[in-house]
Amino acid sequence: MRSFSFSIFFLEWWLTRQRWTARGYYKAKPSILVIPSATVALGGNFTILFHNEQWSDFSDEVHIYIREQFYPKPNVSVSPSQVVAVGGNLTIHCKNEYYQESEFYLIKEGDLDVLQKKRPRRNLAVFPITNAKASDGGIYWCYYGFLASPDQRYSCFSDKVYINITDPALNKPSIRVRQKGPHALGAKVQILCEGPEKGLNFYFHKSMELIASQMAKSESYMTTFTINMVRLEDAGSYTCQYHLRGNPFVWSEPSDPVELAVRADSPVGNIIRLAVAGLVLLVLVLIVAEAVYLATNGIIFPGWWLTRQRWTARGYYKPKPSISVIPSATVALGGNFTILCKSEGHQRTEFQLYKEGPPASLQLLHTELTERDEVLFPIVNAQQAHGGIYRCIFQSVHNEQWSDYSDEVHIYIREQFYPKPNVSVSPSQVVAVGENLTILCKNEYYQESEFYLIKEGNLDVLQKKRPSWNLAVFPITNAKASDGGIYWCYYGFISISDHRYSYFSERVYINITDPALNKPSIKVRQKGPHALGAKVKMLCQGPEKGLNFYLYKSMELIPSQTAKLEKNITTFTINMVRLEDAGSYTCQYHLRGNPFVWSEPSQPVELVVRDPSLSKPSIKVKPRGEGSLGMNITIECQGPEKDLKYFLLKSKKRIAPQMTNPDRNTAEFLLSLKRQEDATDYTCQYHRIGNPFVWSEPSDPVELTGSGKKLASCVSSPFLPKSRSLQMGMNLWDYRCTG
Structure with a gap:
């Protein structure tokens, strides 16, 4: 019978929970993820990836390990290859060149814990991955430490290795050359790669070496890799591959190869050589023109300048793009960097990134078609070969005229050892x-x-x-x-x-x-003091819309938040106030587009919290009985200990503060009855001298009653110095009188 009753209860609870879930009252716990890994270098960065007014259950826990890096990084390698088919085997080797009897740890980006742990007898750890699955694709690295060492220091992380899984179940892409060959030197050649789905990311290989990557348009199965001026060294065998959307480490097998044949000698080649000679002659003419310009007070050169302006207006001439590097042109060996190329105001553009090769030659690295006026060329796991000089060019899809080359940028690859x-x-x-x-x-x-x-x-x-x-x-x-x-x-x-x-x-x-920027303002939306567990909102307002605001407590940064584009105000919410939330708050903002230029902080606002563990004060009126017009009365507030600061509240509004003498636990507030509305409820509260943001609960109220018209005003207290006594008409922050 008990089992039957429990079953009915449990079934009813389950049905209730399903109804709550359907109506949004109950939410399943969210998943939790750490990027790049739950093992973090001391001083490094990590990101923990559900926001709704209705809170869910807590997620599963994730443990973050902070590692102080001291010893040199280990070497890492993969055998037989970093590319393996589904079902194949590979091994990641982690070697410490300097120490023996160390413990090695293998990390995979996105995992919540160490993937494998080894303690070999010598200085080489072998981490096998057998019967590879699609989920084994990803970024791996390793490090080591010493269990016997009490200082809890570890090595720096190794370089990263990228494990890519080829899946024979995926349809191979196809590849073809649009123009029939053999191709003349200097000709424009387009190679088309087509996959089984729209919007795939394709990688272009020559003789199995990756030379470019490009994403097909979201409505297209195909992308085009362009060689603008064919050279002899471009001849060869080409293939392409694609990876699954959302998983850059699961790849198709390569396409069948296509051959690009180039004619060594052709009329076009002769034309190119004549064109080069013509360009040299043109340079000499320009030098002479400059000399003539100087000799003729600039009559000829303005004509050349006007001609160039006409070319620009008609689209024959394009200014060179700008080029920059993120985060820096000095890159650690094995690190990542991104080259940003930008045209000024040209939409729907094709960009090409070049790197200087042998003397007097440029090697095409990447081609990217974009709807915007800029493009990012990411380079991961940088090696020494990635060092060198880079430039980029662009053309509009509406005009096949290419721009000049950008300024050059020099990438320095640094092997890190010390x-x-x-x-x-x-x-x-x-x-x-x-x-x-x-x-x-x-x-x-x-x-x-x-x-x-x-x-x-x-x-x-x-x-x-x-x-x-x-x-x-x-x-x-x-x-x-x-x-x-x-x-x-x-x-x-x-x-x-x-x-x-x-x-x-x-x-x-x-x-x-920047003192020239207007300070923001800050306020607490709900009046305080606030009960524990209450929801409190702080509003920060700036001079412009869409600013990024930062909230500080006692000058320590807590969160940041961006205002909506149509608003100049943002709200910081504390969903359940705790005692430790009490304090002084300010906010700042930074300029849009420049996160390092800030306003000065706002004026502070106080968040005051009521602590139910503090004993309530008691309150009484002297003399007892009914008051009369012009009568002086004393309200006495008594707390549980000495040396407290009290506040008198009239109809729940603070009207006067009072410090007790160090040897007393009471404070007295003197009032003169002068108006009818002063016959109301009075309470008092206190806080300890060293903690002005945590208050007691209010005392029980005491009510003043009387007959006739009455008026009350604050008068000086015998326990305050004359300079701090409350006088008629005074309107200071701590001593505001409402009667």
């Missing part, structure tokens, strides 16, 4: 416009090294120092808005020929406050 330097900023990482600061970079282990200061987004080293000792000082004087940004440093040794450098230091973030 321990990273310490970096600090003096006097602060926040500085006002026009002030000075210094970035200090210190190498704890070596002297006579050369230090380099990097700023994110710069195309070259910002400053270079070779101090006598192991400390480099990089000054930034008369700070401007453009000095805000992310900085780091590293060092190397000019006298050593192995071209190895230190690891990059931690990043420092330089923020510039």
Whole structure:
């Protein structure tokens, strides 16, 4: 019978929960994910990936491990290859060149824990992946530590290896050359790659070597790889592959190959050589024209300038695109960087990225068609071969005339071997416009090294120092808005020929406050003091719409939030107030498009919380009985201990504060009855002197009654100095009188 009753109860509970779920009252717990990994380098970054007013259950827990990196990184390799078919086997090798009897850990990006752990007798750990599945594709790295070491320090993370899984169940793509060959030197050739789905990401290979990647349009099965001017070295065998949308590590098998044949000698080739000779002649003519311009006060040269302007207006001439590197042109071996190319105002453009090859030649690396006026070319797992000089060009889809080449950008690949330097900023990482600061970079282990200061987004080293000792000082004087940004440093040794450098230091973030920007304002929407568990909203308002606001408690950053594009105000919500939320809050904003130029902080606002664990004060009126016009009365408030600060509340509104004497636990408030509306409820509260943001609950109310018209005003208290006594008509923050 008990079992039957329990079953009915459980079934009813299950049905109720289903109804709640259907109506949105109950939400299943969310999943939780850590990017890139739950094992994080000390000073590194990680991201934890459901917002609704109705809160769900808590997710499963995730444990974050912070590793102080001290020992050199291990070497990592994959055997037999980083590309393996479904069902195949591979092995990841992690080797420590310097120490034995260490424990190795294998990490996979996105996993919530260490994937495998090994403690080999020697300095090589072997991590097998057998019967490979699609889910085994991804980014892996390893590190090591010493169980016997009490300092809990580990090695730096190894370089990353990229495991790609080819799935024979996926349909192969097809590939063809649009124009019939053999092709003349200098001809434009288009190679088309087609897959089984729309919007796939295709990779283009020559003799099994990746040379370009490109995404098909969302409505197309096909993409086009273009060689604008065929050279002899472009002849060869080409294939293409695609990967699944949403999983860049599961690939199709390569297409069947297609041959690109090039004619070594052709009339077009002769025309090209004649064109080159003509260009040389044109350069000589321009030099002579400049000389004539100088001799004739500039009559000829303006004519050339006007002709160029006409060409530009008709689309025959395009200005060169801009080029930049994210995060920096100085890249760690195995690191990632992105080259950004941008045209000015040209929509629906095709960009091409080139790298300088052998003398006087450019190698086409990537082609990208975009609806926007800019494109990103990402390069992952950078190797020494990725170092060098890059340029880009573009053309509009409506006009086949190509732009000039962009300015060049030089990529430096740094093999990191020595321990990273310490970096600090003096006097602060926040500085006002026009002030000075210094970035200090210190190498704890070596002297006579050369230090380099990097700023994110710069195309070259910002400053270079070779101090006598192991400390480099990089000054930034008369700070401007453009000095805000992310900085780091590293060092190397000019006298050593192995071209190895230190690891990059931690990043420092330089923020510039501009007094010319209007301060934001801040307020608490609900009146306080607030009960524990209450929902509180703080509103921060700035001078423009869509600003990014930052909320601080006692000058410590808590969250950040962007206002909606059509609003100049944002709301920071504390869903369940705790005692530790009590305090002083301010907010700031930064300019759109420049996260390192900030306003000054707002004026502070106080969040006051009621603590139910504090004993309520008691309250009484002297003399007892009914009051009369002009009568003076005393309201006495008594707390549980001495040296408290009390507040008198009239109809739940604060009207006067009062400090007790150190040897007393009571405060007295003197009132003169003068108006009928002063015959109302009075309560009092207190807080401890050292914690002004946590108050007691209000006392029980006491009611003043009387006959006739009455009036009340605050009068001076015998327990306050004369300079702080409350006088008729005074309207100060702490001593506002409402009677």
